[in-house]
Amino acid sequence: MLKRIYIDMDGTLCRFHDTEHQYIEAMWTQGFYNNLKPFENFLNGLSICIDRNPNTKFYILSAVLDTDPPFAESEKREWLHRYLPQLTDEQMIFTPAGADKSEFIGEINSDCCLIDDYNKNLNEWQHSGGTAVKFINDINNRGLGAYGVEKGTLWSGLSIEYNQSSMDICLQIEQYAQIERYGEKASARYGFEGDVLPWEFSDNIIPYFELRTKMDYEEIRQLSKSGETFDKYLSEKSSSSDLFNRAEIKEYMNAHQTDKAIISCLEKCYSTCRINEISTDKINAWIVSSIKTANMWRTYPVTPTNVQMYITLMLDRDNHLEQLAKSIDDCSVKLKKYERALFLPNNKDVIDNFLFNGEKVQYIKSECTVLRNKLEALKSDWLETAKCDYPNLAYGNKQCRYSSYSKCNKFTIQPK
Numbered sequence: 046m047l048k049r050i051y052i053d054m055d056g057t058l059c060r061f062h063d064t065e066h067q068y069i070e071a072m073w074t075q076g077f078y079n080n081l082k083p084f085e086n087f088l089n090g091l092s093i094c095i096d097r098n099p100n101t102k103f104y105i106l107s108a109v110l111d112t113d114p115p116f117a118e119s120e121k122r123e124w125l126h127r128y129l130p131q132l133t134d135e136q137m138i139f140t141p142a143g144a145d146k147s148e149f150i151g152e153i154n155s156d157c158c159l160i161d162d163y164n165k166n167l168n169e170w171q172h173s174g175g176t177a178v179k180f181i182n183d184i185n186n187r188g189l190g191a192y193g194v195e196k197g198t199l200w201s202g203l204s205i206e207y208n209q210s211s212m213d214i215c216l217q218i219e220q221y222a223q224i225e226r227y228g229e230k231a232s233a234r235y236g237f238e239g240d241v242l243p244w245e246f247s248d249n250i251i252p253y254f255e256l257r258t259k260m261d262y263e264e265i266r267q268l269s270k271s272g273e274t275f276d277k278y279l280s281e282k283s284s285s286s287d288l289f290n291r292a293e294i295k296e297y298m299n300a301h302q303t304d305k306a307i308i309s310c311l312e313k314c315y316s317t318c319r320i321n322e323i324s325t326d327k328i329n330a331w332i333v334s335s336i337k338t339a340n341m342w343r344t345y346p347v348t349p350t351n352v353q354m355y356i357t358l359m360l361d362r363d364n365h366l367e368q369l370a371k372s373i374d375d376c377s378v379k380l381k382k383y384e385r386a387l388f389l390p391n392n393k394d395v396i397d398n399f400l401f402n403g404e405k406v407q408y409i410k411s412e413c414t415v416l417r418n419k420l421e422a423l424k425s426d427w428l429e430t431a432k433c434d435y436p437n438l439a440y441g442n443k444q445c446r447y448s449s450y451s452k453c454n455k456f457t458i459q460p461k
Contacts, residue, residue, distance in 0.1 A: 047102060048222050049157045051138075051150065052091065054107035054121060056162035057180040058083060058128075078120035083128055084182065084207045090214025095131045097215075097233065098224055103132065106150070106159065108142040147173035158222040164200055171202070178221050179204040233306070233348045246310060246347070247332045249301060253311045254318075254325045256297055261319075288312060306347075313349035317356045331359045366431055373423050373435060380416040383409050 055061035059081035095103050105125055109117055118139050125137055140149045146161075147153050147170050158176040161167050162185050167177035179200040186199060203221050205214055219226060288294055289305060298308060318328050335355065386394050387409045398405040427435045 047100070047156065048098075048224055049102045049104065049150075050094075050218065050222050051104045051106040051146070051157065051159045053159070053161040053163070053166070053180070054105060054125075055081075056182055056185065057160060058088060058091075058105075059124070060084060060182075062182070062184055075116055076120070078117055079123055081124065084180075086209060086211045087180065087205070087207055087214055088128055089211035090209075091218065092129060092131070093211065093215045094218045095129070098219070101222070101224055103136060104150075105129075105132065105137045106146050106161075107137075107139055108144070108146070109139045110142040145169045145173075147175060156223075158218075160205065160218070167200065167202070176221060177202060178218075181206045183207060244336065245303070246307060247329065247336060249303060249307065249311055250314065250329045250332060251325055252301070253297065253308075254315055256293060257312075257315050260291075260293055309349045310347060310352045313353050314356065317353045321356075321360055323356070323360065328356065331356070362430060366427065369423060369427050369430070370435075373420065373427065376416055376420050376423065380413060380420065383413050383416065387413065 052058060059078075060083065061081060091103075107121060109121075121139070122134060122137055125132060138149060140146055146159065146166050150157065153170075153173045153175045155174065155176055157174075158178060159167065159170040160178045160180050161170070162180045162182055164179070167179055171177040179202065181200075181204050205217050205221075209217070218224075289308070294308065298304070303311075314328065314332075317323075318325070387406065390398070394405065424435055
């Protein structure tokens with residue numbers, strides 16, 4: 046059955062009560078909803094959960110007062126598009142405040158999970174047959190009722206707390222919604238503090254590659270003695286599943302305190318680099334850059350497939366940069382040649398221009414303009430791809446370094 050997860054906004058995704066009771070007046074101010082701060086750990090955990098569970102439907106289920114200002118719903122949608130771009134407008138459901146939320150989503154069963162901070166909503170949802178999970182924020186678990194006045198009953202069912210790590214929140218959502226963890230997702234790792242692949246992974250690249258190179262060398266040597274070919278070795282290695290039974294790998298894992306998720310990613314990294322003939326220094330630089338600069342693993346599941354995809358993307362990027370470099374150099378050389386003919390012409394250039402009534406100069410000027418525009422476009426492409434300026438980029442001479450052509454026109458052409 047298709048899993049559906051519904052998430053409340055005010056007090057769950059958004060820090061709605063930061064101003065205590067002053068929020069009742071503030072919510073009438075335009076920009077109030079749009080500028081609410083998120084519960085960051087919960088937001089990040091939910092975002093990860095959405096990314097790695099494409100077969101689960103996620104919805105926002107938020108109440109709007111009948112007396113709310115007309116901009117409230119549009120501001121909430123804008124907030125959601127900014128913080129959860131994975132969701133579309135169709136996945137944002139707004140109900141009248143105080144109404145039973147379960148009445149607005151059609152048929153409800155245990156595969157429908159609601160995460161909300163308000164006991165009334167959770168009790169009604171649970172009574173309708175759905176799975177209710179309380180989001181415990183920083184004010185709603187003190188035995189108080191709505192708005193902190195009358196005494197209430199503490200929630201005793203499933204719950205998620207605002208100060209848990211993002212990864213724990215993601216895993217709890219999957220557990221409560223009974224989302225099956227299959228394939229690579231079961232051992233995926235994320236770039237959050239205390240649970241991460243990044244620096245641990247980058248620190249292992251060079252020593253692991255050295256170990257695997259040594260292991261490969263020994264195996265190839267043994268195969269060569271029995272008359273096997275290197276192609277046979279590659280095909281066998283690609284289908285090998287006994288990596289973790291190898292004594293060398295077990296010893297490495299113990300010595301470096303790594304788990305199977307790390308080794309699986311390192312192995313995919315190693316095999317991809319070997320096939321594409323990528324040097325260890327280059328792959329190490331790519332991974333370190335992705336952690337330090339792009340920080341891409343913070344919301345991206347780290348699995349062997351995704352590591353391979355990242356390396357492939359970086360390889361494509363480098364190939365594109367090589368082609369750009371050649372085009373830039375070729376264009377620069379051609380521009381310099383035309384500029385020299387324009388600003389420091391030889392006698393033949395002067396005579397040709399005289400014989401063609403100045404058309405040669407106009408042609409050269411036109412070509413210089415075309416080449417400069419082309420160089421500008423190539424530079425922009427390089428900057429966008431490499432995120433840095435092209436080294437020693439020759440744009441040609443925007444200012445004349447040579448004698449101007451007008452001086453050359455003073456030469457007298459003597460008819461033969």
